[in-house]
Amino acid sequence: MNEFEKTAPALTDKENEASEKNEIFDKCLASTKAHCNSGAYLYYTEKPRKTDGKSAVSGDIIGVKDNISVKDMPLTCGSKILDGYMASYDATAVKRLKEAGAVIFGKLNLDEFAMGSSGLLSAYKPVKNPFCEDRMSGGSSSGSAVAVCNGSVTAALGTDTGGSIRVPAALCGVVGFKPSYGAVSRYGLTAHASSLDTVGVLAKSVEKCAAVTDVISGKDELDGTTADIALHCLKNLKNGIAGKKVCFLKDATNCDFVSDEVRSRVLSTCSVFEKLGAEVFFDTFGEFRKCVADYYIIASAEASSCLARFDGIKYGHRENGQTVDEVYGNSRANGLGKEVKRRVLFGSLMLSEEYYEKGFINAARHRRAVIDKLNGLFSKYDLLITPTVPTVAPKTSDSARMLDIFTYPANLAGLPAISVPLKVKGLPIGLQLLGRRFADSEVLSAGEAIEKAEVNTDA
């Protein structure tokens, strides 16, 4: 066991008796140990706490991305500035899973403070793609995708601010679901960008994602941005897509940086949709490139505020100085990674007097235009389709720059989106489906239909 894998504090004798021999747990634990070099885990417990509660997730072994608070487990956010910090409360999503009988296994590695799409930017260790060690796992929910892929967990909680669930899901060949903004409570999620952050789920099947989503979603008194809407994901899972209008976005599929193998595999699903009874259309979104700028400006601006609290004063890593400002400066300069500092500085610049209008306000206005454009598309179609990621997993020596380009719009508009793995012989390829705000069960049932159809496909 390497230095980064710590075990839980020992249970009392009484608790020890209560923790029954659990076959599923043993399998997960064995898999975790077998894949201990994957970089996916920052912390796990060998002695699961028995939980009551009968539901579709009873007995499920859940890994939690390490920017989500789990009581009495470490919370590092993949950063040295939180080295040694122990969470003192459960995030609402975690609390609901525990109450539903799921077992929280451990904390999963991520790109530092959820900033990144490669899986290489954790301050602790990089995460490796299970299919090919010298390729990216994707990020920032890198550990979540890899742990699911390796069978170390039944499902994993991840977070998606610009594509951070869907990208690693696509590169690791698992299902990744980003719910609508406001569907799942963010209480307990370390904020990166408060208007974009979403808690979501990764699993091997769409059905498991639906089950977890049902448990974690719903109004929360502790999060004023949650909506009082029941999603009914499992109930609607087998609805199918007969009669639905499905639209492939041409400026995604025909984009010149989409690889030929991804383009042809994604377009080959047209016939699958038709066979399932859907009407297939082609149309243009036209804003993918502009969304990249909007995302970076808005997310960085919000991050500069959300991450200001990490100062070494109250918790985590502190470095000394002669003055308070020096303590702040030294703690943050040495505790925060390069990419995090880059984004915080850029965000501060976008909010400064000189750049506020042409930077932040401009991006916020264009965000409104993007939402209107998507609403326009949804007045004609029920689901929008793109490749999740333009290529298969890039080599770790390559750039991760364009990985999120098709995933940003769902965050800017707060829409539900899923990445479903397509059956392939080589490296994984993900298909992205987007739906209307709060039409989460519709997106999941479409994903389910594709997943079941793919099982019968010759790749």
Place this chain on the structure above:
Amino acid sequence: MLETVIGLEVHIELNTKTKAFCSCRNEFAAVPNSLCCPTCMGLPGALPVLNAEVVKKAVTLGLLLGCKIRRTSTFDRKNYFYPDLPKAYQITQFYSPVCFDGETVITADKERTVRIKEIHIEEDAGKLIHSETENETLIDYNRCGVPLLEIVTEPDFRTAKEVTAFLEKLRGICLFSDISDCKMQEGSLRVDVNLSVHEKGEPFGTRTEMKNLKDRKSVV
């Protein structure tokens, strides 16, 4: 003839049972760090939820000071670094304060109408206790998140007597309508004075701001 021109920024701590954005008890002089939770401590992942009583008291005070009330009012973050501010931002209202354009009449040597520019809701910061003996400062987060109303007047005062009359009237209103106990010595009433001097008939002079005045004598 020289004339002093004075405007006030008054902060009052509301007497709600719980804090502005969490359900911690709102109490003065409790054991340090005993009235805290993830939200007012700014722990990672904690979120604020607005206390409705705070809005009720803000609107009540606004109406009693002749203000217009915004039907849609928003909160903003004032970002700065200081050890008594756990989130490194204060939740306040900058762009759309809940009350605006009010006025009230006070009587000192003569009657004066004082215009109320705005009243907005914000949260208080913690308390730093500088040790006399050790080379350290202790931080008490009990006061973090305590609800404040900031009342901003136009520069309509011309004498110290008028300022005193206004503060007495404000205190009376707050006590009578159960909004705040307005005790300067306990910090539930704080006054910042903005003052300039000019020749009557000429434009206003350079404004001087005096903050953190400890008691009525300092204000006068």
